[in-house]
Amino acid sequence: MNTTQIQADLLKNKVALVTGAGRGIGRACTEALAAAGARVIAVDLSQADLDSLKECCPALIDTWQEDVTADAFYLKIEALSRLDILINNAGMNKPQAFTEVDNEILSAMLKLNVEAAFRTAQCATRVMLRENIEGSIINMSSQMGHVGSPSRTVYCMTKHAIEGLTKAMAVELAPHGIRVNAIAPTFVETPMTKPMFEEPVFRKFVMDRIPLGRIGQVEDVAEAVLFLASSRSSMITGDSLKVDGGWTAQ
Numbered sequence: 001m002n003t004t005q006i007q008a009d010l011l012k013n014k015v016a017l018v019t020g021a022g023r024g025i026g027r028a029c030t031e032a033l034a035a036a037g038a039r040v041i042a043v044d045l046s047q048a049d050l051d052s053l054k055e056c057c058p059a060l061i062d063t064w065q066e067d068v069t070a071d072a073f074y075l076k077i078e079a080l081s082r083l084d085i086l087i088n089n090a091g092m093n094k095p096q097a098f099t100e101v102d103n104e105i106l107s108a109m110l111k112l113n114v115e116a117a118f119r120t121a122q123c124a125t126r127v128m129l130r131e132n133i134e135g136s137i138i139n140m141s142s143q144m145g146h147v148g149s150p151s152r153t154v155y156c157m158t159k160h161a162i163e164g165l166t167k168a169m170a171v172e173l174a175p176h177g178i179r180v181n182a183i184a185p186t187f188v189e190t191p192m193t194k195p196m197f198e199e200p201v202f203r204k205f206v207m208d209r210i211p212l213g214r215i216g217q218v219e220d221v222a223e224a225v226l227f228l229a230s231s232r233s234s235m236i237t238g239d240s241l242k243v244d245g246g247w248t249a250q
């Protein structure tokens with residue numbers, strides 16, 4: 001992303017961890033956090049993607065090639081001596097008609113979008129509590145955490161779960177000064193949505209429902225992440241910031 005407009009000391013001395021950082025939204029968030037001065041631990045399955053990401057800010061980006069659904073990853077988070085910001089971003093979607101949903105896809109999506117997000121947030125919180133850090137946790141939800149849509153029963157179910165997790169964490173952790181918020185983007189052009197947008201009928205379906213008249217870009221989400229990660233949002237917790245061009249306002 002174009003990081004020239006970002007205030008270079010906004011997150012100076014902060015340590016952030018971003019899951020699913022190799023591509024798409026997570027990659028843009030990592031670049032933005034580093035441009036704002038944070039040291040960022042970028043987590044992804046693909047070492048090649050992590051290597052190319054690190055080139056943008058070698059001094060500020062550490063890379064972990066880890067599977068966020070694996071116990072080894074959770075142990076590694078808990079071993080951190082400092083963590084101020086979690087961008088709990090890794091997620092997947094395989095749209096299928098409700099009656100055709102494949103059991104393996106159902107399990108994989110629950111595992112990554114819900115269970116891994118829960119356990120990642122849990123381990124990050126343990127570090128913040130142990131080290132007395134008033135951190136900011138940002139769970140990557142979706143507009144599909146607020147509404148329904150065809151062929152998205154599993155995805156909507158998982159993102160509604162993320163919205164509930166965010167609210168309950170926010171209430172429980174507020175006495176410790178830990179803020180927990182969600183970001184709920186509309187359709188954003190990323191490798192995940194690329195195959196969807198290759199279908200002209202689907203592209204029109206999406207465009208017809210975004211009042212601002214454009215598909216989201218990863219930079220739109222990264223800007224929201226910077227806001228919620230920084231002290232500029234110090235009175236905001238338990239919220240879901242919709243970056244949806246008006247989709248859910250209708």
Ligand SMILES: NC(=O)c1ccc[n+]([C@@H]2O[C@H](COP(=O)([O-])OP(=O)(O)OC[C@H]3O[C@@H](n4cnc5c(N)ncnc54)[C@H](OP(=O)(O)O)[C@@H]3O)[C@@H](O)[C@H]2O)c1
Nearest residue numbers: 020022023024025045046067068091142187188190191192
């Ligand atoms: N794009 C959208 O329109 C949109 C809209 C609303 C919300 N979101 C949410 O935003 C988040 C990111 O979406 P995206 O579109 O940027 O997705 P993406 O382009 O598919 O990127 C996801 C990244 O997560 C990584 N990843 C997947 N499984 C992993 C695992 N088990 N362990 C570690 N890393 C893993 C992927 O690595 P590999 O490439 O190596 O598999 C990839 O780099 C998701 O939670 C998604 O639900 C997206």
